[in-house]
Amino acid sequence: MESVFRWSQSSRLKPLLQSRSYNGVMSSHALTTPPLSLYVHLPWCVRKCPYCDFNSHEFGSGKGAAAPPFAAYVDALIADLDQDLPLAWGRTVQTVFFGGGTPSLFPAEAIDRFLQAASSRLRFAPGLEITLETNPGTAEHGRFEAYRDAGVNRLSFGIQSFDDGCLQRLGRIHDSREADAAVKLAQDAGFDNINLDLMYALPQQTLAMAAYDIERALALQPTHISHYQLTLEPNTLFAARPPQGIPDDDGAWDMQEHCQAQLASAGYAQYEVSAYAQPGRQCAHNLNYWRFGDYLGIGAGAHGKLTLGAEQAILRRWKVKHPAAYLAAAASGDIAQAIGGDERIEPARRPFEYMLNALRLVDGFALAAFEARCGIDRAAIAAPLEEARQRDWLQIEAGWARPTESGRRFGNDVIALFLPE
């Protein structure tokens, strides 16, 4: 994913959620079935980046390094999808996202085989968005055409920076020249819907350097830019030994504001904490997450969320994290072993989980959408909504709740108001 949950997964919020139980009354409302997406996790990378806490596993490169078992993994994905199908009977898939890891390590035939299998099992909406995450260090001539022929129509490049010093400090396998070349190769292959991932507040980065990264990104005319503040995630090399010269919060905020203005004047409107798009080019897949839509999660460590209309329940299901365990489950013939766990999102937890997503959006959410997606009457959240309004974190008008600028800056504090008591 384009790192959609980064601030929402704050380690500060997790213990709070686990330690509190809800005593309030949840007046009920009909839970309606939202749009359905399909997320596919491809978990290998050439090298593990020192800041990355995604479920990604280094397989190495160069002579002697064994390639990941692409064919066996696609077999496992198809078996995994088959076992999840009953959760999505009769529904139409609106978006597909291959995330990682480094999906662009996979040969196009593997992506093609999976998409053919998926579209023969599930109804695909006409012209649906199909995104594949791409590392510029894995770009090869001919590969982009083959991805496009397989049905991929959107690429998301992990660029991070156009400064070679920054790229080195981030442990990336590519340099800025390769980044430019990879994007141009994709454009020449006919891709006209491209996201570039950039990070800011990098070690030894100045405001001018962050602005330069935006300029270089804009010169490539992508349709979408994701602009993430570097986070020191627990259990990463950067968290264990933080690099020198990471800008402080105020410095990072200045970069964010400056880059946001640069992007706005080039026609890229911010629609989410870290996401900017040309008109009509928002990422439909991520929007579905942020609107608390449904998704099947296929692949090692993938998470799914499904609304079960008949039961008026919301189910989360996740898969075992390690690719070896995932592959072993498929090889054993008992794919159920690939399920890491299932849980229902009880009504008391739904407002918090909804806000984790919806409050990332610049436009916020309609109260009617909250009711439909959570199966809970808006009256149940009247008190935290009012508190957020009084603190100037939310603007509430004509049935919509929209984060103010200060609400966006202190997103975690706003969300914490919706924790079950």
Ligand SMILES: C[S@@+](CC[C@H](N)C(=O)[O-])C[C@H]1O[C@@H](n2cnc3c(N)ncnc32)[C@H](O)[C@@H]1O
């Ligand atoms: C799963 S990665 C996908 C792209 C591909 N694996 C790559 O890195 O080239 C998604 C994006 O999350 C962002 N990201 C990863 N770790 C981060 C961190 N610790 N702080 C901020 N952004 C991060 C990066 O911009 C990265 O491109």
Ligand code: SF4
């Ligand atoms: S290439 Fe992407 S997924 Fe892989 S380790 Fe680096 S940031 Fe993480």
